[in-house]
Amino acid sequence: MVQLGMGMMRLPLLNEDDFKSIDFEQVNKMVDLYMESGFNLFDTAYIYHDGIGELAFRKSVVERYPRESFKISTKLPLFVITEESQLEPIFAEQLENCGVDYFDYYLLHNVSGYTENAWKNVDLYSFIQKKKDEGFIKHIGLSTHGNAEFLEELLFDHPEIEFVLLQINYLDWEDEAIESKKCLDVAKKYNKPVMVMEPYKGGFLADVPKEAEKLMKEHDPDRSVVSWAMRFVANLDVCVVFTGASSFEQLQNNIDEFNNADPLNDDELNLLEEVSEIINSNITVDCTKCRYCVDACSEEINIAKLFDLYNKHKILGRDDWTQQGNAYLNYSKLPDVGIASDCIECEACLEECPQQINIPEVLKDVAKTFETEIYGFEN
Ligand code: SF4
Numbered sequence: 001m002v003q004l005g006m007g008m009m010r011l012p013l014l015n016e017d018d019f020k021s022i023d024f025e026q027v028n029k030m031v032d033l034y035m036e037s038g039f040n041l042f043d044t045a046y047i048y049h050d051g052i053g054e055l056a057f058r059k060s061v062v063e064r065y066p067r068e069s070f071k072i073s074t075k076l077p078l079f080v081i082t083e084e085s086q087l088e089p090i091f092a093e094q095l096e097n098c099g100v101d102y103f104d105y106y107l108l109h110n111v112s113g114y115t116e117n118a119w120k121n122v123d124l125y126s127f128i129q130k131k132k133d134e135g136f137i138k139h140i141g142l143s144t145h146g147n148a149e150f151l152e153e154l155l156f157d158h159p160e161i162e163f164v165l166l167q168i169n170y171l172d173w174e175d176e177a178i179e180s181k182k183c184l185d186v187a188k189k190y191n192k193p194v195m196v197m198e199p200y201k202g203g204f205l206a207d208v209p210k211e212a213e214k215l216m217k218e219h220d221p222d223r224s225v226v227s228w229a230m231r232f233v234a235n236l237d238v239c240v241v242f243t244g245a246s247s248f249e250q251l252q253n254n255i256d257e258f259n260n261a262d263p264l265n266d267d268e269l270n271l272l273e274e275v276s277e278i279i280n281s282n283i284t285v286d287c288t289k290c291r292y293c294v295d296a297c298s299e300e301i302n303i304a305k306l307f308d309l310y311n312k313h314k315i316l317g318r319d320d321w322t323q324q325g326n327a328y329l330n331y332s333k334l335p336d337v338g339i340a341s342d343c344i345e346c347e348a349c350l351e352e353c354p355q356q357i358n359i360p361e362v363l364k365d366v367a368k369t370f371e372t373e374i375y376g377f378e379n
């Protein structure tokens with residue numbers, strides 16, 4: 001039986017340019033709605049919301065609900081680990097941040113080529129197994145954005161891993177870099193339960209090109225665009241689908257779509273293939289807004305935000321350029337932020353990006369689009 005998990009990676013903000021300005025009033029309402037709807041699994045991570053994601057979970061869930069009423073999944077931040085001596089202090093900090101005595105699910109966060117400094121040099125697997133044996137973790141797992149071959153190696157080498165968190169959605173199903181379908185097959189081969197992340201691909205699948213939306217609406221005028229994405233993942237052989245709502249309304253929609261996620265028939269699956277082709281031909285940057293790159297950037301460029309504006313501009317076309325262009329201009333006036341043309345091509349961000357985007361190259365196009373073509377302003 002699949003459960004809907006509440007991802008806490010993109011919580012509502014009071015100031016959209018300050019990732020720490022979490023709108024707790026709204027988050028509390030979201031948590032209440034989620035719990036009242038019969039669900040109880042929350043997902044956070046050490047690095048979410050610029051390091052205060054776990055505290056947000058504590059404030060809105062742990063301090064408001066009895067421990068036995070919810071389950072928590074969090075992750076060891078491989079991005080910052082270079083030596084074994086860091087493990088105990090970070091784990092202790094995470095328990096403290098979350099305000100719990102144990103984690104129900106604990107994952108190695110994004111095991112991939114980008115984090116190999118951590119998992120190749122430090123015995124992370126023994127550490128999480130030890131924490132499980134000590135009673136601080138119920139189940140150990142890993143998340144990865146690696147491909148199926150990479151996942152197979154991990155699961156072959158580490159049978160102690162009990163479950164995996166994978167990026168699965170209809171757009172990435174046959175994607176050659178993400179390989180959602182093949183990864184799911186590998187997990188099944190090793191009998192590992194699968195949790196799903198990015199069912200809407202960072203919001204892409206809620207905001208598809210008009211041509212794709214038309215196809216969906218012609219097939220079934222009563223269904224929302226996002227319902228297609230939810231029906232796709234909710235009927236796979238997985239145990240949890242995490243959606244990362246950014247507002248009460250989005251969460252309400254996610255819950256409604258999940259509760260009404262009847263299986264797709266063959267015609268509908270074929271239609272999703274057409275939709276994927278349309279989206280792929282329109283997507284400019286495959287960014288899921290995870291923000292892993294942002295901390296790495298010495299020039300304070302909010303890469304995720306700029307790519308979001310750029311994609312919207314490309315998908316919506318020039319009809320909508322004023323909205324995205326104004327947003328870019330407003331962003332450029334904020335104190336202590338870098339704009340696209342501030343990129344010095346140091347490439348520090350490259351190894352952080354699970355989607356393998358050539359960030360400095362794309363930023364050149366972003367600069368051209370927003371700083372030259374539209375406004376004619378140069379840095
Ligand atoms: S390459 Fe550009 S965007 Fe990437 S970290 Fe360096 S300055 Fe920032």
Ligand code: SF4
Nearest residue numbers: 287288290291293353
């Ligand atoms: S560019 Fe890559 S690392 Fe940065 S937010 Fe987008 S997907 Fe994440």
